[in-house]
Amino acid sequence: MGISATRTVMLSYGLSGMVAALAGILVSPITTVGPTMASALVLKAFSVAVVAGLESGFGVVIVGVFLGALESIASYQLGSGWREAPGLVLLILALAVRPTGVFGKAVIRKV
Amino acid sequence: MWKRLLLIRGAELLMFALLAAVPLTVHNAYVLGLLTLLAIYGILLIGLDVSVGYLGQVNLAQAAFLGLGAYTAGLCVERLGCGMLLAALAALAVGVILGALLALPALRLEGPQFALATLSFTALTVLTLNELEWLTGGAQGLSITRPPLFGHPLDPRQFYWLCMALLALVWLAMRNLLASQWGRAFEALRDSPIATDAMGVGTYRHKVAGFALGSGLGGLAGALYAFNFQYLQPQTFVYELTVILLLGVVLGGRKSLWGAFVGASLVALLPNLLSNKLLFETISGLGLALALFAGVRGLLRKTIRPFQAIAPILATGLLVGGGLAVRNTEDWRKAIFALMLFSVVVGLPEGLMGFAAKFLSQLFRIPQAPLPAPSPLDEVLPARPEATGGPLLELRDLKRHFGGVKAVDGISMTVRAGQIHGLIGPNGSGKSTLVNVISGLYTPTSGQVLLHGAPLPQGSLFKTARAGVARTFQNLQLFSGLTALENVMVALRDNYRRSRSLPLVLLGLGRPEEKRAQADALALLEFVGLADQARTPARDLTYGAQRFLEIARATARRPEVLILDEPAAGLAHPDLLRQMEIIKKVHSRGVTILLIEHHMDVVSGLCDAVTVLDGGRIIAEGTPTEVKRQPKVIEAYLGEVEAGPAAPAGAES
Incomplete structure (x- = not known):
């Protein structure tokens, strides 16, 4: 084209x-800034993007804020070591329920 | 035959015999430790290969299962005072159970989502092991004394033999599994999950079973790991180990026990590789030589593109050069992994063993095991009793809407037993959607499908296939990596009892049925005239042959109703005639056929009754001659055909 x-x-x-x-x-x-600082963030960023749905910009913002809040609550309630646990569980479950993301479009299989 | 057995089995026997003999001659604790580790990683990687190689998924959880198995075994020994056997079994069980639990949600996903789910599982596992301090000792670690086996304490040499024996057992069991209906089902569902379901082989349950099995092996390896090192720390089982394991499988060669073994030696050697400069130089030098050899050979034979040849040479060259320039290789470990992985993925996509296997089979000309004589057709596809002509498949006010689009909008029709029922209509008239609803790919918005007056399951290809309705696909859904014979064998699976039970197959008791399956499948290939191409991979068959194979595979289900979705689409005239003969032959075995077609002459030549669709509704019904005369049909459909008789029939999808 x-x-x-x-x-x-x-x-x-x-x-x-x-x-x-x-x-x-x-x-x-x-x-703290350092060459390895990204590795922790990359997983989080990617999780947020996938949970929200890869095509949804608005969804990413919502899910990102939600995950941030969840981590803070978890570290307060369960101890700082458990900070990331609920997010990870939620990630697996969210993907299982909506593989295309919470805000993503359902894909119709074609043959 | 004997040559083949001697070469393949002989190589395995020789390797295990040599490995078992090492401690008798070499009395070096360090070498023994390395070999023990090799056996442990061997089991671990064979497990990982199930999901990575056979299921084709990027599994980043195997390190977690190693850790979970190790901690389970360790805690069983330390807290419960278990013996070695019990602790190892507990670790295996934990691997299987947690693997199944993770697989249930995660295996509904594909590609990056699956990788992410497994990666999250690894992160979660390490976090939990770290935080449950009262149980695991947290970051302090857990010390374990090696437990006795049946009351006998094992010295390092005996423990090594135990690990090797277990590796040999796992090797045997997995070979049995992968050469059975299960292994084929794994490969089939990677090529086309839709067709696997449509052949009555449950995609999802096979994936979950395969993943759980691989995770169980991870758990078992974990137990041995705990007994070997006698000290565990959560930080061992993090993301980085996962990547190294993945590197091992890919580098060694996927879908290969030997590949997993080669990968395991790499993983076991890796720490030494990085600390021992001479070893690193040797290995990277060998890598460069291999890259040069494979690259030049591939370029000369024009089997690969220049990029594929040059990139690995550059990468391994960088490894050699970097190794000379850098003082401490450990600091560069990540860059080194990356370079190694890159050169393998680009240069040897089939891994070291995949490359070697091709090379060796050319060198020794290993003949393939001969095929058995085909079974009598009456056994494979028994002729159904003379049809009554009564209603067999009934659609009642079937609807399927996509948002506002009414693709199928209230269709009621009856397919009578023993007939070939044609379903025609212009592009976009809803034929394909209707077929997808009947066969269970789509759930209907409303309405019912009845078989023998009883409702068919809705929205599941697998259940519909089990109920006796088989189908082919308009845009071929063959298992492209499998041979023609194996394609048919996948669909035959239900005819054999033992092959369905995982434990029996692991014990190697499924083999007699395997011979029968080959004979049966060969009979069906002969039925459609493809017997001489039984060994050809489906992707290398001609387009026409692929269409015939689709039908052979579907008839292997011994269906009551066979749905053919545009079986003549895109066929040249000679193939078209052959295809019509095949359809007639299938019909003569008493199979009722629902034929979706574009070619009017095919429909006129074959069908007893015809239904014409337009805009998701029925506009005409009757015999082909009756239908052709109706003005509505001429306007909607035949007009189009007359305007362009050579209209590309495969255009609709």
Whole structure:
């Protein structure tokens, strides 16, 4: 259709990199910065994206806020070690109930 | 035949005999420890290969099952005073049970979602082991004394033999399993879950069983791990180990016991690989040599693209060069894993053993085991008694809406026993949706389907198939990695009793039935004229042959009703005639057929009755000649055909 697929993909990667950098700017004052800081965050970010549904920008925000609140409550109630546990359980369950994400569209199988 | 047995079984025997003999000649505690670890990782990776290789899923939970098994065994010994056998069995059971529990939700997922679910499980496991301090000792770790086996304490040499014996047992059991209906079902559901369900082989239950089995082996390996190291820490079983295990399976070669074994030696050697500079140089040098060999060979034979040849050479070259330049290789471990994984995934997608197997089978010309003579057709597809012509399959006011689109909008029709009933209509008239509703792929919005007056299960391909309705697919859904013979064998599964029971198959008692299944499947291939291509992988068959194979596979279900979804779509004229002959032959065995078709001449030539759809509703019914005369039909359907007789019949999907 006259649109360079390679360029579009490059642009979208560039955009996601930009948003990630923005998140980095925002997160740096509240945590320690180091080359390995991403690994903990990546799992969380990916979880949020998948639970919310990969196509839903609005859903990501809602689920992200929800997960943050859940972690704080868990660490207060159960002790800081358990902080991530409810989120992880919820992640597995949410995926099982709605594989395409809470805000994602249901996919119709075709043959 | 003998050559084949000698080479394949002989190699296995030789390897285990050599491994068992090592402690008799080498009295080095360090080497013994390494070999023990090799046996343990072997069991672990064979388990992981079930989900990664056979089910085709990225499983990131195997390290967690290793940890869970290790802690279960450790706690059984320390808190309950169990012996070795009981503790190992407990670990195995915990692996199976937790594996099944994780699989029930997780295996409804595919691809990245599944990987994420298993990754979460690993994180959750480590977290729990860490936090349950009163039970596991938390981050302090758990010390275990190696328990006696049947009252006899084991020295390291005896323990090594025990681990090797267990690896050999697991090896045997898995070989039995993978060469059985189960192994084929695993491969089938990876290629096409929809068709697997439609052949009456439950996709979901097979996945869960396979995953639970693999996790159980993880648990067993965990028990041995605990007895071996006698000290456990939650941090051992984190994400990083999972990635290394995955690297082991992919590097060794998926879907291969030998591959898992080679992968295990890599995983066991890895810590040494990183601390011992000479070893690292040797291995990365060997890797570079292999990459050069495979790359140049592939380029000369033009079997691979230049990128595939050059990228692994560059990556392994970087490993060699980096190894020379960097002082402490441990600091670069992640980069090293990444480079290794990259070069294998690009250069040897089938892994080391996959590559070696191809190479060796060319070198030795290992002949394939001969096929048995085909069974008599009357045994495989018994002719049904003369049909009464009474109603067999009835649709009652069937509807299926997608949002506002009324794809099927109130269809009532009757398919009579022993007839070939045609279902025709222009593109988008709802034929395919109707078939998908009847066969259980879609749940109807409302309405009923009756078989012999009793309602058919709704919304489950698997249950509908079990009820006696088989189908083919318009856009072929063959198990492309399996041979033509194996495609049919998957669908034959219900005819054999032992092959269905997992324990019996693991013990190797399913083998006599396996021969019969081959004979039966061969009879059906002969029935559609594909007997001489029994060994050809389905993906390498010609398009026409693939269409014939779809029908052979569906008839293996011995269906009462066979639904053929555009069986002639895209066929050239000679193949079209052959296909019509096959349909007639299936019909002559007393199978009632519902034929969805585009070609009017196929319908006129075959059908006893025809139903014409347009816009999700029935616009005409009757014999082909009657229907053709109706003005509504001519307007909606035949007009289109007359305008372009060569209209691409496969255009609708």
